[in-house]
Amino acid sequence: MRRPRFSGFVSIAVLLFLYIPILILIISSFNASRFGGEWEGFSLRWYVRLFQDREIWHAVQNTLIVGVTATVISTVLGSMVAYAIFRFKSYLQKISFLLTYSTLILPEVLMGMSMLLLFMTLFVPLGLTTIIITHTTFCIAYVALVVLARLEHFNIDVIEAAQDVGASLTQVAFKIVIPMLMPAILSGALLAFTISIDDYIITSFVVGPGSSTLPIHIYGMIKFGATPEVNALSTILILITFFLAFFTQSLTKESVV
Amino acid sequence: MSKPGPRSLEWGLTLPPLFWLTLFFVVPTAIVLLYAFKPTELYGGIGEGWTLETIRALFTRSTLILIYRTLYLSLTATLICLILAVPMGFYIARQRPKVQQLLLMLVVLPFWSSFIVRIYAWKSLLHPEGMLKQLLVYLHLVSEETVFLYHPWAVILVMVYVYIPFAILPIFAAAQKFDEQVFEAAMDLGMTRLKAFFKVFLPSIKNGLFGAVLLVLIPTLGAYVIPDMIGGPDTEMLGNKIVQKTFVDRNIPAAAALSGVLFLGVFLPLVFQSLVQKRQGQTHTVKGGH
Numbered sequence: 001m002r003r004p005r006f007s008g009f010v011s012i013a014v015l016l017f018l019y020i021p022i023l024i025l026i027i028s029s030f031n032a033s034r035f036g037g038e039w040e041g042f043s044l045r046w047y048v049r050l051f052q053d054r055e056i057w058h059a060v061q062n063t064l065i066v067g068v069t070a071t072v073i074s075t076v077l078g079s080m081v082a083y084a085i086f087r088f089k090s091y092l093q094k095i096s097f098l099l100t101y102s103t104l105i106l107p108e109v110l111m112g113m114s115m116l117l118l119f120m121t122l123f124v125p126l127g128l129t130t131i132i133i134t135h136t137t138f139c140i141a142y143v144a145l146v147v148l149a150r151l152e153h154f155n156i157d158v159i160e161a162a163q164d165v166g167a168s169l170t171q172v173a174f175k176i177v178i179p180m181l182m183p184a185i186l187s188g189a190l191l192a193f194t195i196s197i198d199d200y201i202i203t204s205f206v207v208g209p210g211s212s213t214l215p216i217h218i219y220g221m222i223k224f225g226a227t228p229e230v231n232a233l234s235t236i237l238i239l240i241t242f243f244l245a246f247f248t249q250s251l252t253k254e255s256v257v
Numbered sequence: 258m259s260k261p262g263p264r265s266l267e268w269g270l271t272l273p274p275l276f277w278l279t280l281f282f283v284v285p286t287a288i289v290l291l292y293a294f295k296p297t298e299l300y301g302g303i304g305e306g307w308t309l310e311t312i313r314a315l316f317t318r319s320t321l322i323l324i325y326r327t328l329y330l331s332l333t334a335t336l337i338c339l340i341l342a343v344p345m346g347f348y349i350a351r352q353r354p355k356v357q358q359l360l361l362m363l364v365v366l367p368f369w370s371s372f373i374v375r376i377y378a379w380k381s382l383l384h385p386e387g388m389l390k391q392l393l394v395y396l397h398l399v400s401e402e403t404v405f406l407y408h409p410w411a412v413i414l415v416m417v418y419v420y421i422p423f424a425i426l427p428i429f430a431a432a433q434k435f436d437e438q439v440f441e442a443a444m445d446l447g448m449t450r451l452k453a454f455f456k457v458f459l460p461s462i463k464n465g466l467f468g469a470v471l472l473v474l475i476p477t478l479g480a481y482v483i484p485d486m487i488g489g490p491d492t493e494m495l496g497n498k499i500v501q502k503t504f505v506d507r508n509i510p511a512a513a514a515l516s517g518v519l520f521l522g523v524f525l526p527l528v529f530q531s532l533v534q535k536r537q538g539q540t541h542t543v544k545g546g547h
Contacts, residue, residue, distance in 0.1 A: 024382060100274075106286070114282075194369060200373050215372070222373070237371045
């Protein structure tokens with residue numbers, strides 16, 4: 001059999017295409033020059049300046065509040081959805097499945113728009129709460145997706161055996177189901193968290209004064225004259241997300257997509 | 258002692274998430290579509306009663322051009338993603354499990370890193386002072402006056418960059434199930450390698466291709482950050498117009514009507530896909546296979 005030369009060549013080209021811009025960005029964050037074009041020596045001045053920027057720290061704080069709260073609520077709701085779909089194969093679950101997955105299909109602009117109009121109609125002022133509600137809504141499906149994938153290998157006999165020997169519903173839930181699903185629940189939560197802290201498009205519709213998250217803040221920095229601090233900030237973010245990705249990968253043997 | 262039956266357990270597990278998604282997903286989506294039938298007041302704001310005026314305004318020349326441009330940009334980006342993802346998915350599927358894991362990780366990793374940051378990386382690369390431009394000028398491949406940013410191809414390039422992992426993964430998953438012996442049998446029967454690729458391999462990964470098209474087409478149809486940051490006036494897409502109508506013009510009904518167009522643009526390919534799959538299912542039953 002001939003070795004697939006052409007497909008190998010394309011694959012290497014695509015990987016280079018994916019990583020070269022990120023690499024250049026990381027390198028230029030250490031460039032002393034204000035303009036990316038030429039190298040003026042290694043410097044950490046943009047990082048220093050970054051850590052002195054109060055607004056960024058405020059945005060980081062907002063991002064974490066939103067990320068953690070939305071992750072907790074969506075992990076609970078998403079795990080419930082997944083377990084019910086797996087355990088009861090009824091008409092109700094078909095609706096639940098369809099509804100959960102539709103949230104993944106709707107373009108982000110549409111979801112942002114629809115949430116804005118909902119809050120407008122109900123006279124809810126925009127702020128951290130509206131962002132949390134919105135993030136929770138789109139995170140539920142991601143958690144459900146990951147947990148449902150793990151449930152495919154779940155042995156239901158264990159539950160029935162436990163019930164036969166008289167285990168109560170709470171005992172089954174807290175001693176069997178939740179511990180067995182813990183790796184999947186955790187990696188679903190991490191996926192939700194990563195997506196929440198990164199979201200720009202949907203958030204931009206429901207953000208209010210003073211509640212800017214980090215992506216919203218970065219967008220503003222880029223829009224109104226890109227400063228080299230954005231390179232430094234981006235580098236830190238890339239490193240954090242890569243670390244999170246490896247951590248999630250090690251939680252579940254199956255790849256999380 | 259009475260134990261709660263499975264029925265009440267099912268409702269207990271299903272109701273809270275169902276309630277949340279109804280209130281914050283179904284209702285808002287319905288509201289958007291409803292607002293398209295509301296009149297606008299002169300200084301922004303929503304009027305009383307109902308009207309078809311906003312829907313009629315969709316059939317103006319400028320809106321039709323906008324829709325055409327959106328389709329053109331997103332379909333081109335999707336096509337390029339497919340052309341690159343098919344050989345790559347094919348290649349990854351034929352590697353040893355260890356190499357496969359590594360390659361998949363490398364494909365997925367950029368998806369984890371910040372969306373805004375990835376687009377910004379290209380903005381600074383394509384910038385007149387950026388490295389790519391400087392390099393190409395140095396190699397005498399482009400002149401000093403060439404502008405990369407604001408061009409439709411720059412927008413397509415960055416769309417491909419951001420969404421290509423979504424195309425590679427479903428094609429890889431389909432290619433992995435493909436039995437290579439079928440490919441060799443086809444060549445033994447006299448097909449050329451290229452012909453076997455088109456006549457045997459591509460049809461058998463059809464579902465993966467469909468998945469890839471949907472996963473790239475849906476976000477690119479609704480794109481607004483990429484044309485906003487990378488593009489210029491020639492690359493305005495539906496998403497940009499929706500944002501502009503909402504936040505600049507304060508014309509919510511117009512934004513809602515455009516959202517309805519986008520909704521249809523996403524909904525129709527999905528219906529098409531499920532119809533095709535249903536038909537496939539039927540032919541399979543006729544053949545008696547599975």
